[in-house]
Amino acid sequence: MKKTTIILVVMTLVMSCKQKEKDAFIEQDVKSVAKREYPASITKVFEAHGGLDAWNSMQSLTFSMDRGNGKREITTTNLKSRASLIDAPNYMLGNTGSNLWVKSKDTSAYKGNAKFYNGLMFYFHTMPFIVADAGITYTAAEPLEFEGQTYPGVLVSYNAGVGVSPDDQYIIYYDSETNKMAWLGYTVTFGSNQKSTDFSYIRYNNWKTINGIELPISIDLYSDKDNVIGDKRSTIEFLDVTVSTNAPEPSLFALPEGATIVKD
Numbered sequence: 001m002k003k004t005t006i007i008l009v010v011m012t013l014v015m016s017c018k019q020k021e022k023d024a025f026i027e028q029d030v031k032s033v034a035k036r037e038y039p040a041s042i043t044k045v046f047e048a049h050g051g052l053d054a055w056n057s058m059q060s061l062t063f064s065m066d067r068g069n070g071k072r073e074i075t076t077t078n079l080k081s082r083a084s085l086i087d088a089p090n091y092m093l094g095n096t097g098s099n100l101w102v103k104s105k106d107t108s109a110y111k112g113n114a115k116f117y118n119g120l121m122f123y124f125h126t127m128p129f130i131v132a133d134a135g136i137t138y139t140a141a142e143p144l145e146f147e148g149q150t151y152p153g154v155l156v157s158y159n160a161g162v163g164v165s166p167d168d169q170y171i172i173y174y175d176s177e178t179n180k181m182a183w184l185g186y187t188v189t190f191g192s193n194q195k196s197t198d199f200s201y202i203r204y205n206n207w208k209t210i211n212g213i214e215l216p217i218s219i220d221l222y223s224d225k226d227n228v229i230g231d232k233r234s235t236i237e238f239l240d241v242t243v244s245t246n247a248p249e250p251s252l253f254a255l256p257e258g259a260t261i262v263k264d
Helices: 003-034 040-048 052-056 120-125
Strands: 060-066 072-078 084-087 091-095 100-104 136-146 149-158 169-174 181-186 200-210 213-225 228-237 239-244
Touching: 040 136, 040 149, 040 169, 060 120, 060 228, 072 120, 120 213, 136 169, 136 181, 149 181, 200 239, 213 239
Parallel strands: none
Antiparallel strands: 060 072, 060 239, 072 084, 084 091, 091 100, 136 149, 149 169, 169 181, 181 200, 200 213, 213 228
16 A cells, blocks of 8 residues: 555544544533523423423524514524524614624614614513523522412523623513413613612513424513512514524625624
């Protein structure tokens, strides 16, 4: 056998071994993520909504919201990379994973807070699964009392440096009979450097099974004072909801011509 042939064979074997080691590492890493342990209280909520295995198999989520005059705001998200696109009547707001950008569709400039709004409705819509992310701690919360019914709660807090607002807190309240999520308590700390004890409340009582996953079709926002729920203020409907094991095209989230990158 020629010397060059021997060298090629050795290199091939080395590369093959390295690839096998890499594949084994990836497989082990995936298994370690899959085996992450959660408290029993939140685990049974996940299970009541289809389970984390089913949720983790999904790669894309799309929903729309009515913005009046027959126009809709369409949100598409890559569930693995969290790249996203909000296609609204007057603007587009995109997140490539490394850049947040905005582009107006008319002569008026975008007047919202892109960093705050990016992912906001996605978070509300993907409850309770969104609180299965890494970097989260779970503790028992005081039950919620509403109209004579008691809802057990799980307080969700984020580790330092996780997300745009790591001081945000959520409380997942669930029905003690069905284990389905019933209420969300949440604080807003965007732009602040400290935790808040002022919770707002959203009611979740309109679910639909889509591709094996229980997702909300609408949510009700309530007024509150001193962490006490008041009257219903409004309802947000999620239309044309799809969740799929197929990933969206990466080009969907790419920075388009004429867009402006949102600075810190």
